[in-house]
Amino acid sequence: GAVVSQHPSRVICKSGTSVKIECRSLDFQATTMFWYRQFPKKSLMLMATSNEGSKATYEQGVEKDKFLINHASLTLSTLTVTSAHPEDSSFYICSALLAGYSYEQYFGPGTRLTVT
Amino acid sequence: AQTVTQSQPEMSVQEAETVTLSCTYDTSESDYYLFWYKQPPSRQMILVIRQEAYKQQNATENRFSVNFQKAAKSFSLKISDSQLGDAAMYFCAYTYNDMRFGAGTRLTVKP
Numbered sequence: 001g002a003v004v005s006q007h008p009s010r011v012i013c014k015s016g017t018s019v020k021i022e023c024r025s026l027d028f029q030a031t032t033m034f035w036y037r038q039f040p041k042k043s044l045m046l047m048a049t050s051n052e053g054s055k056a057t058y059e060q061g062v063e064k065d066k067f068l069i070n071h072a073s074l075t076l077s078t079l080t081v082t083s084a085h086p087e088d089s090s091f092y093i094c095s096a097l098l099a100g101y102s103y104e105q106y107f108g109p110g111t112r113l114t115v116t
Numbered sequence: 117a118q119t120v121t122q123s124q125p126e127m128s129v130q131e132a133e134t135v136t137l138s139c140t141y142d143t144s145e146s147d148y149y150l151f152w153y154k155q156p157p158s159r160q161m162i163l164v165i166r167q168e169a170y171k172q173q174n175a176t177e178n179r180f181s182v183n184f185q186k187a188a189k190s191f192s193l194k195i196s197d198s199q200l201g202d203a204a205m206y207f208c209a210y211t212y213n214d215m216r217f218g219a220g221t222r223l224t225v226k227p
Contacts, residue, residue, distance in 0.1 A: 034215065043217045044207070046215070049214055095161075104151070
């Protein structure tokens with residue numbers, strides 16, 4: 001089956017620093033990847049859609065300069081949280097679209113970010 | 117904008133019994149996909165079942181089945197013979213271009 005990995009699984013950083021989260025499709029090529037944010041006991045909120053070789057499309061209310069997304073290859077998308085603040089602490093989940101197959105997204109295991 | 121509504125924040129079922137989780141959605145599209153995902157404490161999203169809107173037949177996957185009512189924009193999940201391992205958060209999701217999730221239903225299974 002299609003497998004998506006995320007690295008790191010959890011990260012703690014100091015306020016004001018930047019942190020990068022990687023999302024990889026391990027056994028398939030993904031032209032489109034998605035980034036979600038999930039607060040405790042809440043649902044997944046779409047942050048942005050990442051297309052290989054082009055600029056990401058951000059959802060309304062998501063700061064593009066704060067959450068930098070790069071999708072440089074068909075198997076890798078990265079989310080960089082710049083100048084992180086405690087309110088950025090959350091669970092971040094990526095997914096990859098298996099094109100042409102029922103629009104099904106395959107989800108990574110998530111990254112827990114804690115900003116101190 | 118497409119919205120997905122899960123009106124049951126929490127549900128409880130006795131082991132081996134049947135439980136139905138509700139989901140409604142709003143869309144102006146005619147061809148789309150619906151999913152139910154399970155999120156256990158590990159927080160890994162696990163696909164439970166999918167339904168293509170153009171198919172009238174309700175999808176089934178072993179103990180899991182859906183009742184898809186396209187005109188009513190309803191997509192409920194029935195879990196039969198509930199097991200302790202079914203305890204988790206369940207999210208209903210709609211996708212056309214991107215995926216939108218409902219607020220989730222926390223399912224507890226009592227032994």
